[in-house]
Amino acid sequence: MIEPSPLRTVWFGVALSDLWFVVVFWFLAMFLFLDGWDFGVGAVFALRDDRHEREQCLAAIGPFWDGNEVWLVVFGGGLFAAFPAVYAALFSRHYLLLFGVLGTLILRGMAPEFYEQREDEAWRRWWGRAFVAGSVGAPFLLGVFAGNWLLGVDGVALASVVVGLAVIALNVASGAAFLRLKTTGGLRDEMPALGVRAAAAYLALVVVALGLLALRPGFGDALLTPVPAALVAGSVLLGVGYVLAARRDRPYVALGAAGGLTGALVALVAALLYPTVEPMTGLTVEEAIIGAPAVELLTVGAALLIPLVLTYFAVLYSAFSGPIDAEESY
Amino acid sequence: MVDPALASRLQFAVTTVVHIIFPVMSMGLAPFLVYFTWKEVRTGEALYERLRRFWTKIFAVSFAVGTVTGLVLEFEFGTNFAAFSAAAGELFGGPLAVEGMMAFFLEATFLGVFVFGRERVSDRLYFLSSVMVGLGTWLSAVWILVANSWMQTPRGYELARESGRLTVLLTDPIAAYANPRFPWMFVHMQNAAVLSVALFMAGVAAYHVYRRRHLGVVDGGNLDAEFWRATLKVALVVLLITAPLQVLHGDAYGRHVAETQPQKFAAMEAVWETDSYVPEYIVAFPTSVDDLLNPRAKDIFGIGIPGGASWLASGGNAQAEITGLNEFEGSPPVAVVFWSFRAMVALGFWFVLLAFWAGYRWRTGELFEDRLLHKALMASSVLGILGVELGWIVTEVGRQPWVIQGVMRTTEGVSPGLTGTEATLTLAGFVGGYLVLLSLYTYVVGRLIRRGPETEDGAEPTLPDRERDPGIAPAATEVSEDD
Numbered sequence: 001m002i003e004p005s006p007l008r009t010v011w012f013g014v015a016l017s018d019l020w021f022v023v024v025f026w027f028l029a030m031f032l033f034l035d036g037w038d039f040g041v042g043a044v045f046a047l048r049d050d051r052h053e054r055e056q057c058l059a060a061i062g063p064f065w066d067g068n069e070v071w072l073v074v075f076g077g078g079l080f081a082a083f084p085a086v087y088a089a090l091f092s093r094h095y096l097l098l099f100g101v102l103g104t105l106i107l108r109g110m111a112p113e114f115y116e117q118r119e120d121e122a123w124r125r126w127w128g129r130a131f132v133a134g135s136v137g138a139p140f141l142l143g144v145f146a147g148n149w150l151l152g153v154d155g156v157a158l159a160s161v162v163v164g165l166a167v168i169a170l171n172v173a174s175g176a177a178f179l180r181l182k183t184t185g186g187l188r189d190e191m192p193a194l195g196v197r198a199a200a201a202y203l204a205l206v207v208v209a210l211g212l213l214a215l216r217p218g219f220g221d222a223l224l225t226p227v228p229a230a231l232v233a234g235s236v237l238l239g240v241g242y243v244l245a246a247r248r249d250r251p252y253v254a255l256g257a258a259g260g261l262t263g264a265l266v267a268l269v270a271a272l273l274y275p276t277v278e279p280m281t282g283l284t285v286e287e288a289i290i291g292a293p294a295v296e297l298l299t300v301g302a303a304l305l306i307p308l309v310l311t312y313f314a315v316l317y318s319a320f321s322g323p324i325d326a327e328e329s330y
Numbered sequence: 331m332v333d334p335a336l337a338s339r340l341q342f343a344v345t346t347v348v349h350i351i352f353p354v355m356s357m358g359l360a361p362f363l364v365y366f367t368w369k370e371v372r373t374g375e376a377l378y379e380r381l382r383r384f385w386t387k388i389f390a391v392s393f394a395v396g397t398v399t400g401l402v403l404e405f406e407f408g409t410n411f412a413a414f415s416a417a418a419g420e421l422f423g424g425p426l427a428v429e430g431m432m433a434f435f436l437e438a439t440f441l442g443v444f445v446f447g448r449e450r451v452s453d454r455l456y457f458l459s460s461v462m463v464g465l466g467t468w469l470s471a472v473w474i475l476v477a478n479s480w481m482q483t484p485r486g487y488e489l490a491r492e493s494g495r496l497t498v499l500l501t502d503p504i505a506a507y508a509n510p511r512f513p514w515m516f517v518h519m520q521n522a523a524v525l526s527v528a529l530f531m532a533g534v535a536a537y538h539v540y541r542r543r544h545l546g547v548v549d550g551g552n553l554d555a556e557f558w559r560a561t562l563k564v565a566l567v568v569l570l571i572t573a574p575l576q577v578l579h580g581d582a583y584g585r586h587v588a589e590t591q592p593q594k595f596a597a598m599e600a601v602w603e604t605d606s607y608v609p610e611y612i613v614a615f616p617t618s619v620d621d622l623l624n625p626r627a628k629d630i631f632g633i634g635i636p637g638g639a640s641w642l643a644s645g646g647n648a649q650a651e652i653t654g655l656n657e658f659e660g661s662p663p664v665a666v667v668f669w670s671f672r673a674m675v676a677l678g679f680w681f682v683l684l685a686f687w688a689g690y691r692w693r694t695g696e697l698f699e700d701r702l703l704h705k706a707l708m709a710s711s712v713l714g715i716l717g718v719e720l721g722w723i724v725t726e727v728g729r730q731p732w733v734i735q736g737v738m739r740t741t742e743g744v745s746p747g748l749t750g751t752e753a754t755l756t757l758a759g760f761v762g763g764y765l766v767l768l769s770l771y772t773y774v775v776g777r778l779i780r781r782g783p784e785t786e787d788g789a790e791p792t793l794p795d796r797e798r799d800p801g802i803a804p805a806a807t808e809v810s811e812d813d
Contacts, residue, residue: 063442066397070430070438076404077427084419091408091415092745098409099756103763106398110770113394117774290420294500298424305431312439312462319443319451 009292016299017289020082021270021277023302027078029266031071032142032167033174033259038065040175042108042135043168044187044194045128053187054128058112059324060182067316069109081298083288086278093154093280094145101141108134136168143167147209150269151216152279159212166205170261172198173242177255180246184323192246195254199242202261206235222272231268235261335744337753338410341760345402346726347719348764352396352771354718356437357471357520358527359389360464362564363444367460371453380557381564384783385531388775390445395771397438399764410753414733414743418498421487421506422477429473437466471519479511481734482725483590489737496738510590514583515725521579522721525572525681526714528565532688533711534779535562540704557783559698566688566697573681580678581642588643591735593658594728597667599639600626604654610638613672625668660739662730666723674720677713684710 009016038061045057080087091098111131115124146167147160176195180188210232214220222228238260245253275284289295332340363385370378404426407415415423440462443451447459486506490497500506538558588595601608602624614625614632626632637648644650655661684706691697733740 063446066393066441067435067439069397070434073401073404073434074427074430076401076408077423077430080404080407080415080419081423081427084423085416087408087419087423088412088416088745091405092410092412092747095409095745095748095752096755098405099759102398102402102405103759105401106763106767109394109398110767113391114770114774117777290423291499293503294420294424297500297503298427301424301428302431305428309431309435312435315455316439316442319447319455 008286009295011299015286016295017285019299020078020289020295021274021285024075024078024082025266025270027071027075028146029263031068031075032139032170032266033262034068034071035065036139036167036171036262037061037174037178037255037258038068039108039135039139039168040171040173040198041179042131042175043172044175044179044191045135046132047194048187050186051124053183053185056183056185056187056324057179058115058131060179062112063316063320065109065112067313069105072105078302082290082295083277083283083285084290085281086283086288089278089281089283090149094148097141097145097148101138101145104134104137104141106134107131108138139167139171140164146266146269150272150279151213154280159209159216162205162209162212166202166209166265169198169202169205170258170265173202174255174258174262177242177246177251177258180249180251181255182323188323191251192249192254195246196243199239199246199258199261203236203239206232206265219272227271228268231264231271235264235268238264332750332754332757334748334750334753335741337750337757338406338744338748339740341410341753341757342403342406343726344757344760344764345399345406346722348768349396349399349403350718350722351715351768352392352399353467353470354523354526354715355392355530356389356396357467357523358525358530359385359392360467361524362527362531362568363389364460364464365564367457371457377556377560380783381560384557384778386445387778390441391771391774391778393437393441395767399767402760409756410745410748411733411743412745412748414738417496417738417743418734421480421498421500424500425473425477425480425507429470429477433466433469433473435466436462437470440466468520471523472516475515475519476507476509476512478725479515480506480509482515482729483509483511484734484737485509496742498734498737510586514586517579518576518583518721519718521572521576522714522718524568525576526718528568528572529681529684529707529714530711531561531565532569532707533709535559535565536704536707537711537779538782539698540701540708562697563692566685566692569681569685570689573678573685577678577682580675584642585645588652591729592653593655593661594667594724595643596653596655596658597662597664597728598671598724599643599652600624600664600668601639601652601654602626602656604651604657606640606649606651607637608639608643608652609634609636610642614668623663623665625665660731662727667728670720670723670727674717674724677717677720680710681714681717 011019041057041061045054048054048057076087079090107130111127111134115127115131118124141164143164143166144156144160147163148154148157151157151159153160173195176191176198180191180195183191210223214223223232238257242254242257242261245251245257273279275286277283277285277288290298363382366378366382366385369375370382407422407426440459443455443459444463448456451459484498484506486500486502486504486509487498488501490499535558539555539562584595584598587598596602599608599610600614611626611632611634614630614634616622616624617631640650640652641648643652655664688697688703688707691700691703697703729735731739731741733743
């Protein structure tokens with residue numbers, strides 16, 4: 001038996017515990033942004049009756065969603081690897097909620113693959129429903145999870161529910177900008193207006209969530225400290241930017257703004273948590289991080305692999321840049 | 331309500347048993363897809379394009395189901411085995427995180443290119459994407475097996491107590507991750523995956539050849555002999571290599587288990603008392619109901635090879651001593667391990683026999699005529715996957731009661747706050763949900779197989795028509811109203 005070393009590992013002036021705190025939340029932000037537009041496309045799918053438009057929705061995300069979803073896998077894996085005690089406490093406490101997330105992700109993952117297998121109406125109607133249920137349910141439950149994590153509560157807090165709704169709205173804004181880029185015809189034309197409504201709904205929901213948060217002891221003051229306050233102000237600016245970009249038909253800028261909004265949301269959660277990683281157990285990053293050799297190894301691994309991963313995404317997105325062709329299907 | 335520990339273990343068992351089917355399909359199909367793509371790009375022959383397209387569809391469905399069921403497993407470590415995750419996360423979480431970063435991203439992003447990008451990227455990048463997908467599936471196995479093999483033969487760690495809680499600290503990464511079990515598991519698993527898919531392909535091809543739908547007659551533009559004959563030949567070449575290799579490797583692997591996990595080996599052979607000159611029982615039944623879970627009870631009816639188990643454990647010494655289960659703390663459910671091991675080995679020998687039989691018929695020029703062989707191949711199409719399941723049962727049930735061999739018991743790893751109600755609810759949900767998922771997967775893959783490949787001009791195939799094809803039994807045509 002040996003005692004765990006209390007020494008912090010610091011590389012180039014950065015504590016590896018802090019670095020991994022940032023990396024894990026960055027994984028989460030990447031997931032909520034990239035797979036977020038797939039979820040948003042699923043919500044748009046629910047709003048369209050035309051069969052061809054629905055197939056356009058599926059074709060638009062076809063090559064991408066698998067890769068996008070892996071960011072959730074590395075978020076889970078990164079949290080497990082770097083902060084196992086937090087992973088264990090958080091996941092076992094939100095037991096049923098996380099099984100809900102898994103259930104919705106199973107629906108969302110199966111639906112496009114199975115939808116295309118048969119032509120008949122009933123089959124496609126049911127897989128269409130599964131696709132919508134998964135695409136709306138997964139971000140909602142993940143938002144509730146993130147809200148509960150921040151609040152340090154079990155069960156379902158009202159503020160967490162509002163966060164869940166906000167994540168849906170945010171994903172619709174991303175999905176609308178994405179479909180504006182990837183589709184043609186009537187579907188494409190209606191996306192900016194939908195995106196503007198979604199962005200406005202997102203900002204309204206964030207205001208409600210912050211109001212509910214400020215009522216809780218400790219959070220009111222924390223929100224007024226520079227970093228959270230800047231993130232809230234930045235979100236308002238990005239929201240306005242999204243609306244302007246959508247109105248002037250700049251889908252890349254709108255998509256970028258949606259990405260910024262997602263990043264700001266995740267960063268706000270992280271900033272309010274820090275230096276604690278898990279409020280309910282009170283574990284701080286320094287207490288929860290794994291031992292020195294393990295975290296060093298993990299850091300070297302990630303430093304080598306993440307640039308490669310970003311290269312794969314560059315290959316994928318450049319291979320499928322531009323609107324999908326009329327004859328392309330899922 | 332069920333005890334949360336028991337419900338968690340059952341749930342993990344159900345989710346892994348179902349999940350493993352899909353990685354086996356994708357790991358096993360990957361080398362075939364690389365080969366077909368390479369031939370397609372090099373020769374430009376329509377046959378290879380059709381082979382690639384057809385088997386890619388099955389790969390894509392398998393991958394989608396594999397992704398979501400794999401995510402479930404990752405989450406279950408946190409939700410159901412939080413005590414294990416908190417204690418061993420330092421060693422165990424790393425490989426899982428690296429699997430995501432190194433393997434899963436590679437597979438998922440290049441699968442997008444591979445499935446959707448034939449018209450959009452150059453031949454070179456297209457072929458590269460098939461290699462990347464294959465590499466991704468195999469690297470996934472590397473990291474999952476690094477994590478799993480460490481639990482079987484843990485090395486490179488020290489134990490610490492942090493506020494009374496046991497923690498496993500990584501001290502020597504090379505010893506931990508290049509642990510003794512890893513190479514054995516990796517070779518056995520990957521060869522099993524390729525073998526299983528070769529059997530599956532051979533069974534599917536034999537089905538179409540057997541139905542005599544493809545004997546040189548192009549019917550309705552979609553039914554041709556060439557496609558299925560080529561599939562059968564490719565599958566048989568791979569079967570002839572992988573089936574004997576699996577048996578030879580399995581034999582050596584057994585000795586390795588005897589050396590490193592004697593408790594598991596004793597369970598595989600159901601040896602309770604330490605003894606030498608231990609027989610290898612081919613079958614063994616207790617004659618008393620009280621001993622139902624003990625296949626080698628005193629009141630035994632069995633057929634055994636004298637000294638066989640000792641001979642296997644030691645690599646040739648029939649007098650070698652085998653440590654009995656009574657010498658260890660706790661024991662796994664012996665009957666499960668004993669019978670799973672026997673069934674797996676029997677399947678292994680059957681695959682060798684089948685491969686040689688088919689190879690002989692190929693040589694004599696009767697590969698497409700031997701209807702008994704076709705029936706045997708059809709009947710064996712999913713037996714490779716069954717063999718993998720049985721192998722994993724031996725591996726995972728055989729190491730109980732330990733979650734980390736000799737370090738942590740499985741019951742100590744369960745989430746402390748988990749209630750029986752929660753665990754039972756999700757267990758029921760998974761049993762029901764996974765049954766639906768498996769039926770859907772079987773239905774969709776079965777339908778793809780019955781429809782066969784697309785025609786050469788890329789048109790969707792039509793389902794076999796009863797009137798046009800009277801040779802098809804009614805059972806095989808029940809889906810003709812699908813479209």
